Amino acid sequence: METEETGFAVAPRAIVLGLLLVGLAAVPTARAVEPFDPLEPVNRVVFGLNELVDVMLLGPVAEAYGELPSPVRTGVRNVLDNLSAPVTFVNDLLQGETDRAGTTFARFFINSTLGLFGLFDLAGELGHPAHEEDFGQTLAVWGVGEGPFLMLPLLGPSTLRDTAGLAVDQLLIDPWTAVAGDELRAARAGSEAVDTRHRLDPVIRDVRRNSLDPYATVRSAYVQRRAAEIRNRRPAAGDPRYESIFREEEE
Numbered sequence: 001m002e003t004e005e006t007g008f009a010v011a012p013r014a015i016v017l018g019l020l021l022v023g024l025a026a027v028p029t030a031r032a033v034e035p036f037d038p039l040e041p042v043n044r045v046v047f048g049l050n051e052l053v054d055v056m057l058l059g060p061v062a063e064a065y066g067e068l069p070s071p072v073r074t075g076v077r078n079v080l081d082n083l084s085a086p087v088t089f090v091n092d093l094l095q096g097e098t099d100r101a102g103t104t105f106a107r108f109f110i111n112s113t114l115g116l117f118g119l120f121d122l123a124g125e126l127g128h129p130a131h132e133e134d135f136g137q138t139l140a141v142w143g144v145g146e147g148p149f150l151m152l153p154l155l156g157p158s159t160l161r162d163t164a165g166l167a168v169d170q171l172l173i174d175p176w177t178a179v180a181g182d183e184l185r186a187a188r189a190g191s192e193a194v195d196t197r198h199r200l201d202p203v204i205r206d207v208r209r210n211s212l213d214p215y216a217t218v219r220s221a222y223v224q225r226r227a228a229e230i231r232n233r234r235p236a237a238g239d240p241r242y243e244s245i246f247r248e249e250e251e
Helices: 012-026 040-065 068-083 086-095 098-113 135-141 160-173 183-197 201-210 214-230
Strands: 149-152 158-159
Touching: 040 149, 040 183, 040 201, 040 214, 068 086, 068 098, 068 183, 086 098, 086 135, 086 160, 135 160, 135 214, 149 160, 149 214, 158 160, 158 214, 183 201, 201 214
Parallel strands: none
Antiparallel strands: 149 158
16 A cells, blocks of 8 residues: 555565565674775765765755854754654664663653753753664664665765664654655755754864875764664773764764
């Protein structure tokens, strides 16, 4: 049965996602020191195209967004975080993190009501700190290997596991996919892209200015950041602590 908003049948979606997950099950969980990147030539081309789009469009828009008053940008970020809470809640449960699931539920309830649909992060002030989970992290907790590194058009760095996880989150878990219309989904995606790009601007400038190979730097940083997120920011056994260059700075 087709949906009016996407035009895609539910059954083919399930088949595609099933094939992705079956393929991922065969990927070994151990990761070498260097990211597994058999598609590097293609990934570098996509990276270059993404850089062009960023320089020509996304970067200037994010710069203009940065001129807005800080309370406005904070409100936008709070609303976007609140909209992502259902995905985080489901993945908390799938990972067996019941305490974190309770925190996510409390945040969503408090901020959606007293916080005026998430505009204000009252839950954080009441001792319920924010965190994010996605199905890519859930797959990792379940023992699925990350697979090859991928540079996705417009979306940026990923892996086969994270790409499959993104598809599951967007098509099967996120309730707003079914409820919101095309215009609202596009507005949300655009706002997320611009807000994230603005907050990462110092990092992006530093990589472009100081890195001999920006692609390799982005690839390594992404893989390290995802490993830290899967561990819920706890240091890996036997590994020194490190700060990912992609950790977003607090306002």
